Amino acid sequence: MNGLLHLWLIPALPLAGFLINGLVGRRLPKALVTTVALLTPLGAFAVVLGNAFGTFGGAPAATLPLVETFGSWLNVGTLHIDFSFVLDQLSLVMLLVVTGVGFLIHIYSVGYMAHDEGYARYFSYLNLFLFFMTTLVLAGNALVMFVGWEGVGLASYLLIGFWFEKKTAADAGKKAFIVNRIGDFGFLIGMFLLLANFGTLSFSEIATKLTQSGWTGGLITMIALCLLLGATGKSAQLPLYIWLPDAMEGPTPVSALIHAATMVTAGVYMMARLHVLFDHSPFALSTVAVIGGATALFAATIALVQTDIKRVLAYSTISQLGYMFMACGVAAYSAAIFHLMTHAFFKALLFLAAGSIIHGTGGEQDMRRMGGLKKFMPITFLTMTIAVLAITGFPPLAAFFSKDAILSAAFMQGELGKILWFVGLVTALLTSFYMFRLWYLTFLGEHRAHAPEEEGAAVHARHDTRLTLEAEHAHEPHESPWSMLGPLVLLAILSVIGGWIGAERFGAYLAPSVGTRTAEAASSSLEWTLTGLAVFVALLGWFIADRMYRTKPESADRLATSMAGPYKLLVHKYWVDEFYGAVVVKPLMATSTYVLGWVVDKAVIGGAAWLLGGLATFAGALLQRWQSGNIRSYAAWVAAGAAALLLFVIVPWTSVLANFGIHLNMAGH
Amino acid sequence: MNSFFAQEVPLSWYLLLSAALFALGIVGFLIKRNLITVFMSIELMLNAVNLSFVTFAHQWHAVKGQIFVFFVMMVAAAEAAVGLAIIIAVFRVRATLAVDRIDLMKL
Numbered sequence: 038m039n040g041l042l043h044l045w046l047i048p049a050l051p052l053a054g055f056l057i058n059g060l061v062g063r064r065l066p067k068a069l070v071t072t073v074a075l076l077t078p079l080g081a082f083a084v085v086l087g088n089a090f091g092t093f094g095g096a097p098a099a100t101l102p103l104v105e106t107f108g109s110w111l112n113v114g115t116l117h118i119d120f121s122f123v124l125d126q127l128s129l130v131m132l133l134v135v136t137g138v139g140f141l142i143h144i145y146s147v148g149y150m151a152h153d154e155g156y157a158r159y160f161s162y163l164n165l166f167l168f169f170m171t172t173l174v175l176a177g178n179a180l181v182m183f184v185g186w187e188g189v190g191l192a193s194y195l196l197i198g199f200w201f202e203k204k205t206a207a208d209a210g211k212k213a214f215i216v217n218r219i220g221d222f223g224f225l226i227g228m229f230l231l232l233a234n235f236g237t238l239s240f241s242e243i244a245t246k247l248t249q250s251g252w253t254g255g256l257i258t259m260i261a262l263c264l265l266l267g268a269t270g271k272s273a274q275l276p277l278y279i280w281l282p283d284a285m286e287g288p289t290p291v292s293a294l295i296h297a298a299t300m301v302t303a304g305v306y307m308m309a310r311l312h313v314l315f316d317h318s319p320f321a322l323s324t325v326a327v328i329g330g331a332t333a334l335f336a337a338t339i340a341l342v343q344t345d346i347k348r349v350l351a352y353s354t355i356s357q358l359g360y361m362f363m364a365c366g367v368a369a370y371s372a373a374i375f376h377l378m379t380h381a382f383f384k385a386l387l388f389l390a391a392g393s394i395i396h397g398t399g400g401e402q403d404m405r406r407m408g409g410l411k412k413f414m415p416i417t418f419l420t421m422t423i424a425v426l427a428i429t430g431f432p433p434l435a436a437f438f439s440k441d442a443i444l445s446a447a448f449m450q451g452e453l454g455k456i457l458w459f460v461g462l463v464t465a466l467l468t469s470f471y472m473f474r475l476w477y478l479t480f481l482g483e484h485r486a487h488a489p490e491e492e493g494a495a496v497h498a499r500h501d502t503r504l505t506l507e508a509e510h511a512h513e514p515h516e517s518p519w520s521m522l523g524p525l526v527l528l529a530i531l532s533v534i535g536g537w538i539g540a541e542r543f544g545a546y547l548a549p550s551v552g553t554r555t556a557e558a559a560s561s562s563l564e565w566t567l568t569g570l571a572v573f574v575a576l577l578g579w580f581i582a583d584r585m586y587r588t589k590p591e592s593a594d595r596l597a598t599s600m601a602g603p604y605k606l607l608v609h610k611y612w613v614d615e616f617y618g619a620v621v622v623k624p625l626m627a628t629s630t631y632v633l634g635w636v637v638d639k640a641v642i643g644g645a646a647w648l649l650g651g652l653a654t655f656a657g658a659l660l661q662r663w664q665s666g667n668i669r670s671y672a673a674w675v676a677a678g679a680a681a682l683l684l685f686v687i688v689p690w691t692s693v694l695a696n697f698g699i700h701l702n703m704a705g706h
Numbered sequence: 707m708n709s710f711f712a713q714e715v716p717l718s719w720y721l722l723l724s725a726a727l728f729a730l731g732i733v734g735f736l737i738k739r740n741l742i743t744v745f746m747s748i749e750l751m752l753n754a755v756n757l758s759f760v761t762f763a764h765q766w767h768a769v770k771g772q773i774f775v776f777f778v779m780m781v782a783a784a785e786a787a788v789g790l791a792i793i794i795a796v797f798r799v800r801a802t803l804a805v806d807r808i809d810l811m812k813l
Contacts, residue, residue, distance in 0.1 A: 668809075
């Protein structure tokens, strides 16, 4: 098995990197930390590549899926869960993305985090993330996947709160962790239901049983919806998306790797992995599709008015993930994974380019204070342009193919599908607009670094990262070092060619893992019309952005004032955080403080403890009078005791009591 | 008259005497203040027990009871030696033998 097997190496290498850098990294020289941090993901990537070539080249269908079992994990009664890894087409694609993009972002981080005190800590977390993510992807059953699932959540928490001295960062980490718990609750319940009804958590066995039994209806829907809740948490969909924008408090490479390219796609991956369940429940599928469509549109509208460059990208990520959900919802899993892959390329690129901008401008994140950066950082400008063109879906860049696949798949899926297609098209228009808005605001026009801060609208500006300290001396924006530009260029190339394999061939390759869609194929003329429309709205979005931010820069403000209501709604992100705060957080806090804290803890538990203590004290106070220290009183008690004993022995109690009509039930009576 | 003296003293009389002596000992122990009197009351109780030992030994023709009496006497003698020494030492330090005053343990 040339280069095959040894799947365990894929997560084990990053784990080793985590252990080395995490335990002794602070005492090691920086060069060694860097070497360890870069070599371990590179090694993992090499193993994945070896496996990929082994399967692409040889006899692909025969060797996949490849199962590696490392012994039994749980063996209780009929319950039998192995610690097993599965390599099939789906996990192979995911692994290539995770380790490949992950490795590039590791390189980028070397430049980005060069001056940070927590250099070793940062890389140990990043390696830890790769360990858990590869475990998640390779998992052969839901329990192993859950380990990875929780683990990436942990890594995400650690990295969002990486600059934990900053309260907003620490809070954002907690928020991400807690919101994800809600989703994990759904995942757990789904697993329990699977165990109870299928008796197994192994993906392949579930698929077999489900196909054989042909179950449909309530139970499957229930399981699928529970899993969907888990997916919405991890993949930042409505209604649990709120943690992702705040997750931008973490270092920008982290935003690129975890909160754009890989971890947030875990929900999509999970649904593709368990697609059999969703396929057996039309209702759950429609729910997935509606959530995806709604999220795509919802997040795109918010992204229109954000001024923090990373927040625009965060909402864009949520919106793109919505596309993937939409694809899953119309059972076009291969399209979802296709978009997942291309999205990983161009969104990582967008974030890394944004990171390069932030790095080059000394920690500036507010787009209103950027502008004209084209001449300062040409390579960043070039790669960012490619990324913007890629995400907006210009041919022949990556998202043109993958978004088109999703939209046409949706269009073919009945009436709901038509609505979703329309929503997707509008979202594409919005996407194009806000991406070109970002592009114009950052790179073109005048440099506005010293523009006076506008009052009121600056609420969301966050330009207080540590990088400020480091680049204080640099007054002029400057281009980033090559350790950062290299990954940018590579990702730019991937963003261009990532879609060239084509949805058809990609779907055919993934078919053994996720099945083939049984929808009617679109006629080629319809196909061309749909594609043409998608490109048209992308151009339209560009045109509007061009009008508003280049030719007539004052028109944007005019629009904002003339439509003050909707504008305010968007700037405040529909007040969803405030809504959750009032409906969920406040009541919870109040319940915790008053009911649990005061009534249960202080009154009931504290009261019980106080009562017991008081009783003991009281009894002690009474009994201490016995221990008078007066020898004669002791002697008197001894005498009294002896007298009582005598009385007990001498008096014939049975007959005495019998006189009073009391009969003791003695033996032999 | 002869028959009266020829009769053995009944067992119960001895036991009653023993009980009376023991009760006197207890009462003395409890109500007397002087340490030496208290000490004597303890001796009285011991000897009350001795009496009942001898009585039963005689009654059942068992020598064990009499042997026990010797043991008790021996221990009592040792105790008297030690106890009187302690009492003298206490008197030297506290200049009193009233048990109510020798009550350092009292709360």
